[in-house]
Amino acid sequence: MILILMFLPGLIKTQDLKNYFKLAGDEFGVPSELLEAIAFVNTRWVHIEPEKFAPPCDGRPPVYGIMGLRDDDWFGHSLVEGAKLLNLPIEVVKKDVYQNIRAGASLLAKFSSEKGLKKGVSRIEDYKDAVAKFSGIPQPEIAQIFAYDVYKALSTGFDGFGIKIEKMDVDLSIFPKNLFEKAGLKIVNPDEINSDDYPPAVWDPSPNYTANRPYTTRIVIHVTQGSFAGSVSWLKNPSSQASAHYVIRSSDGYIVQLVREKDKAWHARCWNNFTLGIEHEGYIENPQVWFTPIMYLESAKLVRNMVNRWSIPVDSNHIIGHNFWQQPQWPVVRREWDFATYDPASTYPTSCNNHTDPGPGWNWSYYLNLIRADQVAPKVVSVIPESGTRNFLAYKSVVINFSIPMDKLSVESNLVINPRDTVTLIWSSDQKTLEIKPNKFWEFSTTYTIKIDTGAKSVFGLKIDGDGDGVPGDPYIIEFTTTAPDVTPPAVVKGYPVGDGVSIYAEMKFVFNEPIESASLSSRVRLFDENDQIVSITSGRHIIKDDKSIVTFKPASVLMRDKTYKVKFLAGLKDLFGNATAEDYVFTFKTEPGFFYQGTLIDSFETIGSWWKPSQSGSTIGVDTTMTNFVITSEKKISGSNSGKLTYKFTGNAGGVVRVYNASKPGIADSYGDLGLWIYGDLSGNKLELWFYNPSNYIVDLGNINWYGWRFISLPISSIPGTSKQFHSIVVRQVSGADKEGELYFDDLQVGGKITSVYSSEIPLDFSLSQNYPNPFNSSTIIEFSLAVKSYVKIYVYDILGREISTIVDGEFESGVHRIKFEADDLPSGVYFYRLIAGKFSQTRKMILIK
Known part of the structure; x- marks a missing residue:
């Protein structure tokens, strides 16, 4: 039994999604890891229903579902093709998350088969061209960019916002450095082809522009409402009649320039004559997932460069969203400022623009502060532990928070640890937080000094203000002393369930006095019934909080009433220093005897x-x-x-x-x-x-x-x-x-x-199994049955192939009417059957799960 961290992206749990990806990968013989990464690049594991999302401002066709399937004449008709391969209606593939994943898997299998690939035989890198084809992007060089993004997600891994992609050893050299010369690819390697306007950007021209924009007074912030590669593809499509000066990728702040700044990009209709346009990858409906700190930072650096060259004021009236017409100041600005001068069409009361990006989730104050941040020397605003701390836990990281984003290379090259120790340096995506993590743990009973010397700089080039007096150019120093050696194994300080009268819907939570090594935990958690038979558990979670491990899980099915159970943490459970428990921890409890x-x-x-x-x-x-x-x-x-x-x-x-x-x-x-x-x-x-x-x-x-x-x-x-x-x-x-x-x-x-003790005081005249309700159901449903006499009862759940999924009742019941709740959180949508056996009586009914 492996404990798995769980979240809720939208309404679907992480483990459910990972199960769906694995089931689909196994069914169609393709790596489930690729399905996870494709869904990450296309939708960040959000099931897209276009009618519920704002349309893109550039007229780009929508994507469908978690896999980002298509149905248009530019990107192709993968939605229709996938539904056909599954022999399912298109609407089902659109609406049902699992069927959408299956459709994606069937398409990837088809493209892989065309190239002679076989799961378990071919390397995951061999699927590169099949992944590129999956994107539907008609330009081969940009389709490869999609593939690169997929493989990069696998090589780095991801854990956050309800998304968990395991890091893999992926050979990214399948995308050669000299892609332009060898394969005609233009924008994978930013060191090869840079922009003349802004050197960190990669020049990849779009045909959609008008030469020589007459004025430059503002910068317009957009959101793509789609993936990076798909957006670049669309904005290079002559028939789209749309473009932007720049497009910025969410995951790493990578920037592509499509139109020279001196020319007019077609991004904001009647504002094009006097504005520069920047598209940001993502969806306005999911800002917490797409609007990453690194994207904010790289966008702010670009804008800072632009405002200096074009003399644009840094304020909310000059660096604006495509939704600027919705702002309270719009009527005054429209009438009295240069909108009327440079483009009379924009003097219409509602403007010629009606789009709402970047949406309410765009953090304008943070963004504008980033743009202005190069005026102030960086300083340390907080540190854990505080300088002078004694008894600092030897496994813990030192965490330093800076006032503004830092240049990582300059900080790392000016970092001195005395006495020397082997550490890993981990930066937050906004480059304002540095975690110094000991590779094993700090030496016990040792005083450490950490110094960030004067060569450390912000991303805008100002040296560190170590003492915080407002004058740059002095080092920052902290000192701490670690604890004495830890030789004691972990112990439970609080746990549930224990004792009598436990609810049949109880879940398990145990708090340990110190962090546990996750690897030792994964194989040592058991739930037993009173016959010492293992009871399946699910929804496992292990988190470390306030220097304690918290372990939670729940039974895969509702517990039986009036039964004794045991939770066991088997011997060998280790803390971070390797101290292991010598005996099992055992917690016994008994469920309440009655029915609700x-x-x-x-x-x-x-x-x-x-x-x-x-x-x-x-x-x-x-x-x-x-x-x-x-x-x-x-x-x-x-x-x-x-x-x-x-x-x-x-x-x-x-x-x-x-x-x-x-x-x-x-x-x-x-x-x-x-x-x-x-x-x-x-x-x-x-x-x-x-x-x-x-x-x-x-x-x-x-x-x-x-x-x-x-x-x-x-x-x-x-x-x-x-x-x-x-x-x-x-x-x-x-x-x-x-x-x-x-x-x-x-x-x-x-x-x-x-x-x-029974649901009804009236004794039924016969045995019966009622239809579950509600039916169809989402996640949980009630099953009611009647017993004419006291009986030993079993209720099983089967899938449509006749495979046993769960035993939800297995025990003796008094005569009467009884109700049982069936939890289906971990099951995919579909048709299931439940069967009651009570003595010589048996009956089967059908139920439908729709998520």
Whole structure:
């Protein structure tokens, strides 16, 4: 069992996507790694539905799905071809993520077969031309650029924003340095062909321009709404009637120049006469993925060079977006500034431009500050550890944060570590943070001095201001002393589940007192049932936070009621210094005996409704408001499509309160029985409270949040004194020594709900298996069955090929009507069957999973 880090890109989990890529790669005999990298270059693993995205401002045809399939006369008809190879309707390939990946895999297999390639025999580098053909780019030299981007993604790897591409040893020499001479390729190697206007850019001319632009007063920022290579291809297409002066790649800030600055590029319609245009790779709908720090930085360096040569002021009225017409100052600028002078067409009230790039996700203040940053000498704004620190943990990195982006080579060549040690230098993509990571760990009980000497410079050429007095040219020095040797293996300081009465929807969370070596963890985590049989687990995650390892996972299927289980961390678990546990860690728990009986819903948390965010309540105190919020999300739910998610972070050590208030203040009466809701706990140890009016304010302490996963929490309404009772708030109260931050989910607030031994008090006359509901379903569904007598019950789930997918029930049940929740988070869309066996009775029904 390997623990895998998981996120949610859009609505699809990372591991689900990786499973889809692997299934499709195995099915069609192509490397799944190539499918992952192609999807990364084309869409950053986002399933593109063009009707939900802003159209590109240059008229470029859209892409479809996570694989970026095409259906147009320039890039080709891979969408249609892929659907035909799968014998599926085009709309299915458009809408379904897994089928879109399968279509991409079938196309790559076709192109690979044409070149005689075979998976497991051919090197991954041998697929280069098949990958280029997959792009649909008609210019061979630019199609190779697409292939280069794919292989570069594999060679560097990527882990962030819900994308995880494993780093591979890829031979990039398949793209020779002298590509222009050997293969007619123009823009892979920027050292070969540079721009006359801006030397770091690569000159690759477009035919789409008008000679000699009459004026130069502004720079317009665009977003491509597509991939880099595809954008360059389109802007070189004569029939597109579109171009830009520059295009910048997201992953590394690589710049191509298509039109000379003195000439008019066709990028902003009636503004072309007096503007320079820069396209940035990406989609405005996903700025956090595409608008990378390195792209901002390289774009800012380009603009800084341009404004100096063309005497353009650095402000928001001269460096503008294509959406400038939407800005509040537009009516004045349009009427009174040079728009009217240089192009009368732009004096129309709404302008001749109606595009919205670069969108609200473009960080203008950061961007303009980068452009201006060469006026100030760089300095260190923070460092971990602080100079003079004692007992610094020997495995930890030194992290230095600079005020502005630094020239990496000059910093690294002026870095002195005494005593000398072997380290790895890791830069943030914006070149403002340097991590100095020991290759193994620092020597124990040793005082280190780290010096950044005076030759270190910013990317704009100013020397470092080491003492922060505003005068450049002095070194920066820190000193720290490491801890004594660590000879103790890791130990669990907090864990769940343990004890009795554990929810059948529980998940597992264990906190260790120090970081664990991930390699030792991956083969040593087990979940056993009471017969010592291994129970499958999924959604594994290992993170290191606050110098502790946190391990989470969950059963692949819902736990059985009234059963004993064991979580084991097998001996040999190691910390970062190699200290290994000599014995197994064993945690025993027993699930609650009853079934959940649904009451009358007050709120299903499908919409925000009357719920206030914590910041709107005066009772919320002692929190970081940027990290504390309440939203509706589809990440986790007990039923329906959504749940409420509360994230919180306390700023102090005690006294914090987070309140989520319901302005509708639903009325409750003793006759309703219990008030309850499903809560996904975070094992934080903080207090959970429910607040009522009766008619005064009345607080019910539900105890510490000492569980992880879903659990039904309820209390008798009669236990609340007073009359005219109203429920109004869910509150987390900080406990000294508990976690300062966490996240909770809430679902199905109700009256009358309870945990009982059977779902219905009426004994059925016969055995039956009902149709699951909802059906079709997304991620989870309810299966209901009736037993005339106490029986041993098994329910299996099969796929359309008859392969057993999961056992969701395996145990003895009382007579009555029972409901079981089936979780399908890890399954692809498709048709499945579920079969009930109870004594001599058996029945099978069909269900449809649509994601």
